[in-house]
Structure formats: C-alpha cells, structure tokens
Amino acid sequence: MLYRRFERFIDVFQDAPDKAPPGRVLPFYLYYLRQVWPSFAALLLVGLIGALIEVVMFSYLSRIIDLVNTTPGARFFGEHGGELLWMAVVILVLRPVFIGLHDLLVHQTISPGMTSMIRWQNHNYVLRQSLNFFQNDFAGRIAQRIMQTGNSLRDSLVQAVDALWHVLIYAITTLVLFAEADWRLVIPLVAWIIGYLVCLYYFVPRVKARSVESSEARSKLMGCIVDGYTNITTLKLFAHTALEQQYAREAISEQTWKTQLASRVVTSMDVAITALNGLLIVGTTGLALWLWTQSLISVGAIALATGLVIRIVNMSGWIMWVVNGIFENIGMVQDGLETIAQPVSVTDRPRAKKLAVGQGAIGFDHVDFNYGQERRVINGLDLAIRPGEKIGLIGPSGAGKSTLVNLLLRLYDLDGGRILIDGQDIAQVSQESLRAQIGMITQDTSLLHRSIRDNLLYGRPGASDAELWDAIRRARADEFIPQLSDPQGRAGLDAHVGERGVKLSGGQRQRIAIARVLLKDAPILIMDEATSALDSEVEAAIQESLEVLMRGKTVIAIAHRLSTIIKMDRLVVLDKGRIAEVGSHAELLARQGLYARLWQYQTGGFVGAE
Structure with missing residues (x-):
C-alpha cells in the first residue's frame, strides 16, 4: 500500500505543458522538472534532513570521546543516559526513516514515473513529425534517443539533488565545527575546497563535451546496427555480411575512441582529486595533532577532525563520480534533444477544423513543390x-x-x-x-509487427469480427489467414506477422492492405500500384472487390x-x-x-x- 501510494505521485500519461519541448539544455530540463516539482521538493527536504543526521552522528562521536575522558565509568550512563538514548533513537529510527523516504521517492516515484512520463511525451511529439524527419535519420537512433533521454535527465537531476545537500551541509557544518574547536583547523579545509572547485571548473566542461561526442557515437552505432537488422533480407541476398561487418566495425571503432577520450578526462580528474584528498588528510590530521600537543584542542576534537576529513574525502570521490555522471547524462540529454526538440515542419493551424467530405471533389490549384532542391518536382x-x-x-x-x-x-x-x-x-x-x-493502398505494403487483427483494425478500430471477416473475404484474404501461425502458437487473426510483415508473402501483405482499406471505407481512395504484388489469378479474383471498393468514391x-x-x-x-x-x-x-x-x-x- 505504501509503495503504491508513492508510485502514484507522478502521472505518467499527463499531457505536455507545451506542444514542443525547448531546444536548449537548461529550458529542456526545467520543462520536465516543472511537471514533477512536488516530488523533487520532497526529495530536497528529505535529503536535507538525512545529511544533517549524518553530520550530527559524526559530531556526537567527538562528544562521546570527550565524555569518556571526563566522566567516571560508574556514573557515565547515569549522567548521560538521556542524551545517549536520544542519539540511539536518531540512529535507529530517524535515520532509517529518512533513508527509506529517500529511496521511496527515488525508486518508487521519480525513477519509474518521471522516466516513463518523459518517454511518453517525447514519443507523442516525435510521432507528429513529418515524413521527412524519419526519412533523414535512422529509426534505431531516434528510438535510442527517446529511451536514453528520459533515463539521463532523471539520473542527472536525482544525482544533483543528492550531491547538493551533502556538499553544502558537510562543507558548512565542518567549517563551523572546526572553527569551534580551533580556527586554524579551517585552513586546510578551505584550501582543499578551493582546489576542489578549481578541479571541477577545469574538468567538468571537458567531461560534458566528451560525453556529448560519446553519446552521438553511441546513437550512431545503434542506428547502424538496427539498420542492418531491419534490412537483413537485402544483406543476405547480396551476400555482404563482410561489408556489413566492416560498416559496424567502423561505427564501433568510432564509439570506442570517443568513449576512451571521455575516460581520459575522468581518469585525470580522479588522479587530481585523489592528490588533493591526500593533502587534506595529512594537513588536517597533522595540524590537529600539533594543536593537541599545545593543549589547544581535546582528543575528541582530533577524532572529530580526522573522522570528518575521512568522510569528506570519501564523499569527494563519490561527488566526483556524481558530477561526472551528471555531466555525462547532460551530454546524453543534449544529444537527445537535438533530435527530440526539432520543430514539427507540418503542423495544424490553430483551431483547425475537421475536414467534412460530402461529395469528394478534389482540386489542385497551381501547386508548386520541391524537396529542398532547386528543380521543382x-x-x-x-x-x-x-x-x-x-x-x-x-x-x-x-x-x-x-x-x-x-x-x-x-x-x-x-x-x-x-x-x-x-x-x-x-x-x-x-x-x-x-x-x-482518404483510404490508400500502396505498392510496398508495410504491416505492424502485431497480429493480423490489429493490422486490420487500423482501418476501423471499432469494427466487429463479422465486419473484419467481411472485409477479409472481399479481399480474398480468407484463403490464407486461417492457416497462419507464429512461433508463440498464435493462429489465424491472432498470428503476428513479423517486422514490416516479413512473415507474409508480398501478395498476402497486399490483400491484408486491401482488406484494411475496405474496412476503412473512406470517401476518397488512392491506389499506388495496388495489385502489383499479386499474381494474375489473384488479381483477377479481387478485381471485382476493387470495383466494389471504388463504387461511389x-x-x-x-x-x-x-x-x-x-x-x-x-x-x-x-x-x-x-x-x-x-x-x-x-x-x-x-x-x-x-x-x-x-x-x-x-x-x-x-x-x-x-
């Protein structure tokens, strides 16, 4: 019940706020973040409290050491039992509660909900693109960008929220705690913070740039592989397996090289941060020991300083990977939005009316058109x-x-x-x-990789089985549909036809297409080589059906x-x-x-x- 409550916080299928997503990175992020801001506001609050609890735990470690040094063992629990019990409640109850809330928000609300919402809205937008949009790119690359953009955008936002509070809370509270013990303990930490920021300033833009290049190469590789699988029949017919392997080899080589370039920057950043961390540990611990020898701080302060510094060092490595992940994901989002956020070239006018066809008269009035060429088609x-x-x-x-x-x-x-x-x-x-x-029968009939029934219902989604079979008989498709089956054991109308209908012959696909248009029964009919895939006997058999189909249209x-x-x-x-x-x-x-x-x-x- 608790899981389900968190899983319903984000409406996956909510409408996008605008028709088109923005074409720049920051507005693109804000476009989706505005739709789920309550979940991220809750994550920020939970993250703040969780980070404060972590700091309180380290701070209290220093106090325990000082209490042990100043309180006789016989009176220890009697004098300090109340605050020890309170800290036990914080560690055993509050800490698990807020870690649990954080995980619920990330894993039950944001990860599935926001990712699916972004994919849903991007898919709906891309579906409205013109035919030219899909003809100019790999179908596999478009699909890859839709899938990866949702993941990358969500991951980078969650990582940024998690890192934000840890960085701010640990940096501020550590400075305050060190200053309370002795102001000189602040010096190594301030120097480290400056050095750390300089490293991030230098490396992060380079990580982002290399990540964009790596993401583009990965999308290109995906498009190359999917293109080969989609046209596997052509590959086999021309016996060009070696040529296709070389094509894929070049794409994999490019993707590997771009990934290696990105990894070089990450490795260099890792080495620089590790060297800085070593200076912080040595500087802070050495200074704390010297201050203790001068009786300026207590043993508890040494434990606090050493513990917090080691925690900061461990956290700095995590933050480095988080920052790297954030900008790698930003690179993927930037690569994705270049496809997703393209303006739709063929759009409806504002408040466009529905076409009402009473008679079916068509007029071409001084029509000019070209495909971006100088010569008019x-x-x-x-x-x-x-x-x-x-x-x-x-x-x-x-x-x-x-x-x-x-x-x-x-x-x-x-x-x-x-x-x-x-x-x-x-x-x-x-x-x-x-x-x-308008009903249309094309020469190259492409069917959806779904059942025969689903393909036919594209003509009229609400058609009954009786209407389906009437259209099937008129298209002379009843000769083969009952005999169809697929590897999953589905048969007849429920048999799946394979990608683009490859499991059917050209004539069978054409008769399915004719049955689909018969079912649609639109007042205007276009036939582009409608019977080209049929043999003479079948063509003669359905010619009467086509004449019936054309009647009154x-x-x-x-x-x-x-x-x-x-x-x-x-x-x-x-x-x-x-x-x-x-x-x-x-x-x-x-x-x-x-x-x-x-x-x-x-x-x-x-x-x-x-």
Whole structure:
C-alpha cells in the first residue's frame, strides 16, 4: 500500500505543458522538472534532513570521546543516559526513516514515473513529425534517443539533488565545527575546497563535451546496427555480411575512441582529486595533532577532525563520480534533444477544423513543390477531379505521381498553390481528419509487427469480427489467414506477422492492405500500384472487390502497368511535374504523345519502339 501510494505521485500519461519541448539544455530540463516539482521538493527536504543526521552522528562521536575522558565509568550512563538514548533513537529510527523516504521517492516515484512520463511525451511529439524527419535519420537512433533521454535527465537531476545537500551541509557544518574547536583547523579545509572547485571548473566542461561526442557515437552505432537488422533480407541476398561487418566495425571503432577520450578526462580528474584528498588528510590530521600537543584542542576534537576529513574525502570521490555522471547524462540529454526538440515542419493551424467530405471533389490549384532542391518536382499544376471520378495517374519515373499523392495526404506542405477537397483548403483542416477521409493502398505494403487483427483494425478500430471477416473475404484474404501461425502458437487473426510483415508473402501483405482499406471505407481512395504484388489469378479474383471498393468514391490510381487503369474515367499523364496530357485511353492513343509511347513500350516491347 505504501509503495503504491508513492508510485502514484507522478502521472505518467499527463499531457505536455507545451506542444514542443525547448531546444536548449537548461529550458529542456526545467520543462520536465516543472511537471514533477512536488516530488523533487520532497526529495530536497528529505535529503536535507538525512545529511544533517549524518553530520550530527559524526559530531556526537567527538562528544562521546570527550565524555569518556571526563566522566567516571560508574556514573557515565547515569549522567548521560538521556542524551545517549536520544542519539540511539536518531540512529535507529530517524535515520532509517529518512533513508527509506529517500529511496521511496527515488525508486518508487521519480525513477519509474518521471522516466516513463518523459518517454511518453517525447514519443507523442516525435510521432507528429513529418515524413521527412524519419526519412533523414535512422529509426534505431531516434528510438535510442527517446529511451536514453528520459533515463539521463532523471539520473542527472536525482544525482544533483543528492550531491547538493551533502556538499553544502558537510562543507558548512565542518567549517563551523572546526572553527569551534580551533580556527586554524579551517585552513586546510578551505584550501582543499578551493582546489576542489578549481578541479571541477577545469574538468567538468571537458567531461560534458566528451560525453556529448560519446553519446552521438553511441546513437550512431545503434542506428547502424538496427539498420542492418531491419534490412537483413537485402544483406543476405547480396551476400555482404563482410561489408556489413566492416560498416559496424567502423561505427564501433568510432564509439570506442570517443568513449576512451571521455575516460581520459575522468581518469585525470580522479588522479587530481585523489592528490588533493591526500593533502587534506595529512594537513588536517597533522595540524590537529600539533594543536593537541599545545593543549589547544581535546582528543575528541582530533577524532572529530580526522573522522570528518575521512568522510569528506570519501564523499569527494563519490561527488566526483556524481558530477561526472551528471555531466555525462547532460551530454546524453543534449544529444537527445537535438533530435527530440526539432520543430514539427507540418503542423495544424490553430483551431483547425475537421475536414467534412460530402461529395469528394478534389482540386489542385497551381501547386508548386520541391524537396529542398532547386528543380521543382511539381510545377504550377492545375487539376480538377469531379466527385466520384476515377483518375489514373501515369508518367515516367520521377514525373511527380507519388509526390502529388503525398501532397494530397499533406505529408508535406506546399511551396505554392492550394489543394482543395470539397472547396476546403487541406492546409486549414486537421491532418488527422484529412487522412481519416482518404483510404490508400500502396505498392510496398508495410504491416505492424502485431497480429493480423490489429493490422486490420487500423482501418476501423471499432469494427466487429463479422465486419473484419467481411472485409477479409472481399479481399480474398480468407484463403490464407486461417492457416497462419507464429512461433508463440498464435493462429489465424491472432498470428503476428513479423517486422514490416516479413512473415507474409508480398501478395498476402497486399490483400491484408486491401482488406484494411475496405474496412476503412473512406470517401476518397488512392491506389499506388495496388495489385502489383499479386499474381494474375489473384488479381483477377479481387478485381471485382476493387470495383466494389471504388463504387461511389473519388479514386486516384497510380500505375506503371497501364493495363490496370485503362478503364478509368480519365487518365492524367505527368511529365517533369506538369500535366502533359489528359484524356481517355482511346483519346490518348490517338494523340500519339507520351502516353502512346509508354503504351507501346509495354505492349510492343522496347525493340523497335521509337
């Protein structure tokens, strides 16, 4: 019950206070710290009391020695039993209580709660990034940074809070206690504090810089390894295990070298602090003994000075590692925020409305677009698609067909012009509502590494089993789904398909994709080589289902295999980002233009074709 109470202090799934996390280190820390400040305030208070108890214990050791020297044994417990009992209560009750509270706050509240909250919010933010964001980085490296940033941010904050009170309380109380015994005992400690601060001032920035480099190299290595595993089929097909090993070898070598450079700084700092600590022990103990020989301090003061100095020396080594850990973690956070805190390039307008599709008319109004290149991929394109019209997009590779579809889905923002659906500018509506009204079947179907059921329910999450099986039968997927199974013994709709659906054939993945879009039943349908992965027999079998699927919908179909779209209402031929020709199959053949040449290549072959 006590554990559960502490585990509920932080709401893991609370909404982020702002849409985007800050892009600088300190504001990035404060962004998350503000959300959990009560837990850290409690940790500060508990840490303060715990540090004071530790100092009181060492201080009372000096008093015990002096009491033993000045009180006869027969009267010792009678005269001092009360304060001894009180100290026993402090050590046996209060100290365990506050250490327990510290551990509960760290291990039950902050470690799991804050870490998961940071990962949840960062994951949600990164999910809103544009397609371009994911195309420009390793998926493994993005995931690594999301995972490591939560851990590193939490660890550095907890370490800083723990170190803060120990440093302040021990430094201040030790100076006070030494000054009370004899002011000269303060001299070695003050000299040590100055030297210690100089070491930290010199080494810590270097530790941080090297840690950033090491973290970047570690993220790059993770991305390299995940990239190889993700594309393991390509690796096997090209028999390039040795080449992949060399690629990984270079990444591991770089990561090892960067880690070694960081470790050099840590080792140098360790040696410097150890030398300073030796000077503190020798200086303080020697001075205390000399003061005792001059009858200026008591034996208890020697014990106090020696005990506190040894405690400070041990603590200084711990603080050194803590500081090193803090800045190593800050380096990881800095590496992570460079990915996490990137601004989202495709965003909804403030108070964006939901797209309402009544008829399904689509208009491209003088659309311009490029991928950051000088040459425009889409250049001043105008196209009006009537409600319920079936359009075939044709053109050579690089003509802009897939780009045009991506722009309709608003996976990228236009450089110029507008795209309208039923008169509504898609830039003014929410992306979720836009894509909810468009069903798409792609050539390279990628499935989630989940069950068949979960993949199908992406089309309509609330669909019943009866609706699922209806879509499955219409897509002719009922021939193979009942026979599927996985190594965990799950079968049929519950069988998992592997990463990106690798356990299924291309035709099977395509039929799952078609069933998913059938289930979605959106008023606008996009087909990008929808039947390219199917053999002729299966394609013929589901052609009727596709015709049913297209009925009453506005359809845009991309096809390189021209025979699959000759029955469309209109064919639009693209070339170099512009519309070259528009018409029916017969009309375009009669013009003897680009479409006629493409048709000749496919039906007559390349030999002898102009």
